[in-house]
Amino acid sequence: MPRRLLVRPSMTRLRGAAVDAFAIWRRRLLFLAGGVCVGLAAVLMATLADAAQGLFKRGLGLSPWLALAITPAGFGLCAYLALTVFPNAQGSGIPQVIAARHTGQLALRRALVSLRTAFGKIVVMTLGLLFGASTGREGPTVQVGAAIMAAAGHLTPERQPGLILAGGAAGVAAAFNTPIAGIVFGIEELSRAYEARNGALIVAAIVAAGLTALAITGNYTYFGTSSATLPFGRGWIAVPVLGALGGLTGGVFSRIVILFARGLPGRVGALIARHPVAFAVSCGAGVALCGLASGGAVYGTGYEEARALLHGAGESHGNFAPLKFLATLLSAISGIPGGLFAPSLSVGAGLGAALQGLFSDVPVAALVLIGMVAYLTGALQAPITAFVIVTEMTQDHALMIPLMVAALIADAVSKSVCREGLYHALAETLLARAEARPAPVVMPR
Numbered sequence: 001m002p003r004r005l006l007v008r009p010s011m012t013r014l015r016g017a018a019v020d021a022f023a024i025w026r027r028r029l030l031f032l033a034g035g036v037c038v039g040l041a042a043v044l045m046a047t048l049a050d051a052a053q054g055l056f057k058r059g060l061g062l063s064p065w066l067a068l069a070i071t072p073a074g075f076g077l078c079a080y081l082a083l084t085v086f087p088n089a090q091g092s093g094i095p096q097v098i099a100a101r102h103t104g105q106l107a108l109r110r111a112l113v114s115l116r117t118a119f120g121k122i123v124v125m126t127l128g129l130l131f132g133a134s135t136g137r138e139g140p141t142v143q144v145g146a147a148i149m150a151a152a153g154h155l156t157p158e159r160q161p162g163l164i165l166a167g168g169a170a171g172v173a174a175a176f177n178t179p180i181a182g183i184v185f186g187i188e189e190l191s192r193a194y195e196a197r198n199g200a201l202i203v204a205a206i207v208a209a210g211l212t213a214l215a216i217t218g219n220y221t222y223f224g225t226s227s228a229t230l231p232f233g234r235g236w237i238a239v240p241v242l243g244a245l246g247g248l249t250g251g252v253f254s255r256i257v258i259l260f261a262r263g264l265p266g267r268v269g270a271l272i273a274r275h276p277v278a279f280a281v282s283c284g285a286g287v288a289l290c291g292l293a294s295g296g297a298v299y300g301t302g303y304e305e306a307r308a309l310l311h312g313a314g315e316s317h318g319n320f321a322p323l324k325f326l327a328t329l330l331s332a333i334s335g336i337p338g339g340l341f342a343p344s345l346s347v348g349a350g351l352g353a354a355l356q357g358l359f360s361d362v363p364v365a366a367l368v369l370i371g372m373v374a375y376l377t378g379a380l381q382a383p384i385t386a387f388v389i390v391t392e393m394t395q396d397h398a399l400m401i402p403l404m405v406a407a408l409i410a411d412a413v414s415k416s417v418c419r420e421g422l423y424h425a426l427a428e429t430l431l432a433r434a435e436a437r438p439a440p441v442v443m444p445r
Contacts, residue, residue: 038144038209041118043213045125078337102427115147117143138176169183230363242352246373248414249351284330306348309352324346
């Protein structure tokens with residue numbers, strides 16, 4: 001009898017330990033399986049984005065004037081779908097992920113990162129690029145990745161915020177083939193705080209997503225490798241100049257987007273609120289005009305144009321950067337789904353290339369990379385993410401210090417223009433509207 005009394009507590013402890021071990025490994029497997037699915041989704045979205053842009057360019061091959069009809073109509077269709085069929089799919093998707101992590105309303109969290117929303121994001125983002133929108137796929141990949149991980153999180157609801165963070169970070173890593181930037185982005189932008197208990201699992205999800213994408217697409221650097229250098233000397237003047245210019249223009253961009261997201265005052269704001277689809281059509285018309293003025297260079301993500309400028313294969317027209325800036329701004333305020341990363345890098349590349357005449361002794365590749373970091377930092381106010389992601393995308397570590405300096409200058413200048421970070425300001429606006437809404441949030445079916 002005494003022996004049984006001694007054995008039973010031991011057996012109970014063993015069973016409890018086994019249950020705890022199973023729960024730990026289940027969580028780890030969820031992160032890994034979710035990471036694999038995020039990698040597959042990133043590859044799918046990249047394929048669809050490239051195909052959509054290719055079809056649009058073929059259409060323009062018949063006549064560039066077709067954009068005046070196709071692009072406004074396409075913007076209207078995308079806005080209508082995002083408002084009525086796929087609510088919560090508007091914009092880049094990163095504010096939705098931030099809001100989902102911080103809200104205490106389970107219904108709102110599920111609506112923001114549901115699989116239905118993710119599906120709509122992919123469909124309408126692809127349509128936007130098909131009609132010439134100046135948008136990217138990386139922000140939408142973040143929301144889709146978060147939705148995939150959140151779906152897995154239904155099995156462990158107490159860990160769902162961590163899963164959402166991991167899914168978003170894995171989306172950046174898989175979209176750009178930049179695992180380190182994915183980790184940094186998760187810390188700096190999605191959470192703005194390091195969560196030690198989720199750190200290893202986030203890395204596991206990023207590795208799983210990255211390996212899945214690599215297995216399908218092969219190893220690559222997003223913009224190709226660069227060996228540009230900037231020896232200390234007169235050429236360094238370009239660093240503060242581009243840092244200030246990128247921070248100023250990026251800050252102006254953010255401030256305008258936030259202003260439109262919160263609603264313009266007066267009759268103009270009321271008119272836009274009453275007729276969002278018509279407003280999107282007018283934004284599409286503006287993008288088409290920018291496209292005509294640039295010879296078609298400002299449509300789409302801007303990846304090919306930025307890559308050409310980086311490798312000296314493209315002409316540095318002075319109007320590319322301002323027209324790409326305007327096309328991206330119109331696409332962002334229109335409310336259609338689409339990201340900002342790739343278009344912002346393209347604007348920054350244009351800024352750097354435009355200053356080639358002032359800094360003839362500086363390699364154009366160095367100017368382009370500094371411009372990329374400066375403008376991306378100015379727009380997002382995420383300096384660490386900016387210089388890490390550009391360095392990792394080009395494997396150019398020789399420029400690390402100049403890129404850091406440009407990022408710090410751009411961040412300071414941007415904050416003097418726009419005090420709030422773009423994504424977090426949009427997330428706060430989204431949460432405020434959801435809390436003030438009398439009707440319940442649309443739930444995923």
